[in-house]
Amino acid sequence: MTVTKGYENRIVQALRGTEDRAIAKWEADGWQLVSRDQGTLRTGLTFRRSRLKRRLPAAAALAFLLFVAIGGLTLGLIFGDDENTTAPPTDATKASSPGEAVTPAAPSAPAPSEATWEETKDAHLTFGETARFRSTAGNNDIPLEITVESPVSFTPSQAATVFDARAALGGREGSLHETTVYFNVTIRNLSTSEAFSPDFVFSDVAETGADDQVSEVVEGDVVGMTGWPQEVAPGGSFTLKDGYSVKDATAIEYTLDIDGLAGRSFYFSR
Structure with a gap:
């Protein structure tokens, strides 16, 4: 993200065919589409929004809370003395003899909730681990x-679609290298009310012995990042196979970017 006088700018990479959903999503968050750079697989969408407008809702909310706090304090001073704050004796107090200790009941453990759910702090994980x-x-x-599970080797057929993963705009035909693998990638949506749209989920690999020679492979159920559904329903999950052809997959590292530039990257390796 870049910042110019009075504005902040963001470039988002959207998969072909998902541009309208991406534009609607970011415009709903106050961004304005400025330009688009269309490639074969992805389209670069440039957005901007006013920095001032982002601060206005926060300032208004703060002023409202301050007004409520002052009003509550004033009412408390006016009417507080008229209230009888002495609580009547409880049955437990009556039943206790002088000098007898009354042990309070132990509080029950709180039920798990989204409030206690924490993100994964370490971006580097091993295959099979789960990132939050x-x-x-x-x-x-x-x-x-x-x-992301450990890579699985497979042999693509001549009908496989192979793209050069290092082409600047994407979509350029690539070559098959010594080793071709796919990764099982699963995303689980733990929200009970909101669907997740994986438009801004991207992947890459490194530690391949020749990181400048990498191809994406699509064939059959190996569908790659273009295979994400329109959305993952609340409480649902989705798994796809993401294929890469590389020189050597012995020490391969798989990168998954969530929410594009506004999100995080997680790195999975052995």
Whole structure:
């Protein structure tokens, strides 16, 4: 994100065919579309919004809370002395003899809730571990769990679609390298009310022996990042296979970016 006088700017990469959803999502959060740079697989969308406008709602909310606090204090001073604050004796007090200790009941353990749910602080995980992330794209606040399994080797056929993962705009035909693998990637939506749209979920690999020679492979049920559904329903989950062709997958590291530039990156390795 860049900042100019009075404005902040953001460039978002949207998969082809999802541009309208991406634009609607960011405009709902107060961003204005400025331009688009269309590639074969992805379209770069440039947004901006006023920095001043972002501060106005917060300032208004603060002023309102201050007004309520002052009003409550004033009423308390006026009427507080008329209230009888002496509580009547309880049955437990009556039943207790002088000098007898009364042991209070132990509080029950609080039920798990979204309030106690915490994000994963460490971005580097091993395959099979689960990363926790709270998506705040648009106006949503959605707790997610993301799991990436160990790479699985497979042999693509001649009918496979192969893209050069290092092409600047994407969509350029790539080559198959010595090793081709896919990763099972699962996203679980823990929200009870909000659907999660995975428009801004992207992946990459590193530690391949030749990181400048990497191809994305799509064939059959190996669908890659373009295989995400329109949304993951509240309480639901979705798993897809993300394929890459690399020189060597012995020490391969898989990167998953959530919420694009506004979110976080998690790195999975052995």
